[in-house]
Ligand code: ATP
């Protein structure tokens with residue numbers, strides 16, 4: 001039996017705030033699931049985050065990419081602290097990691113679920129909103145290139161340079177077309193702003209034109225990001241796979257999570273399609289200091305992210321089993337207060353365990 005047990009090495013970074021609580025709850029679910037599905041997770045905890053920064057002056061050790069590289073995946077909670085500027089928490093860990101490990105696909109499924117009240121105006125059949133947002137995650141507007149001059153003077157100037165490479169755009173768009181061609185409706189919408197941004201986004205559009213030729217079965221269109229916000233709200237059923245640049249994807253995926261009902265359940269995967277470095281799985285929500293320590297955070301966003309991690313690791317049966325269990329828990333109303341339920345974080349995780 002032991003020889004047949006598959007082992008996956010997981011780096012666990014709970015981070016700050018409710019990330020610590022939702023990751024702990026998720027690990028309890030994974031422990032039970034691994035026993036049922038005959039795989040094992042070799043977990044190593046890392047203390048990266050704002051508490052470490054406040055006590056030692058550094059968010060992570062300098063060598064953090066070397067420390068994390070041996071792992072198959074990273075399960076991440078959230079970082080962010082009212083006492084630490086947001087650009088520090090992002091640039092000390094998450095954004096460099098996406099670039100160093102080339103986690104170039106950020107994948108966020110968004111769908112209507114029984115038991116979750118959606119904000120969107122629909123007849124409430126699941127097909128009314130069933131999207132995967134595919135966001136470029138390694139370059140674009142968050143490339144970190146730019147600078148400031150004449151600081152403190154009236155002539156102060158800052159540049160924020162978006163980097164778009166044909167290599168980077170094509171690989172991401174190809175991944176999205178591949179995904180779309182495997183989905184029932186085979187639709188893809190490319191989000192752009194090439195009317196106003198005339199270099200990077202024009203290249204982005206051209207890459208889509210080129211890649212689309214390889215996927216004649218996928219019906220696709222292009223949409224300016226401003227018009228896209230309207231379409232997401234007014235005509236959600238017309239969308240399936242949504243491909244965005246780094247900045248647009250950041251914004252649209254929060255809108256999508258809100259439309260579908262709750263930021264507390266939204267999952268996110270930062271994928272390395274060739275598995276050459278660890279991928280990272282995290283809930284869409286942040287550290288939410290307003291509810292930290294109360295034990296009321298919804299763990300489903302982290303649990304769903306863990307299901308995506310299992311799928312990426314090849315544990316397809318376990319991933320599907322976990323997804324069925326948390327969807328059943330939501331449908332049964334076995335949820336936390338943000339969804340109108342009465343359970344605390346541990347209770348909501350237990351409700352998932354009971355349904356595995
Ligand atoms: P960030 O700065 O990363 O956006 P944040 O601390 O602002 O993080 P968000 O994740 O943006 O927090 O969440 C906004 C609010 O939504 C939180 O303050 C909290 O009240 C609520 N919220 C977020 N996640 C959850 C959750 N898992 N369960 C319950 N409520 C949540």
Ligand code: MG
Pocket residue numbers: 286
């Ligand atoms: Mg926020």
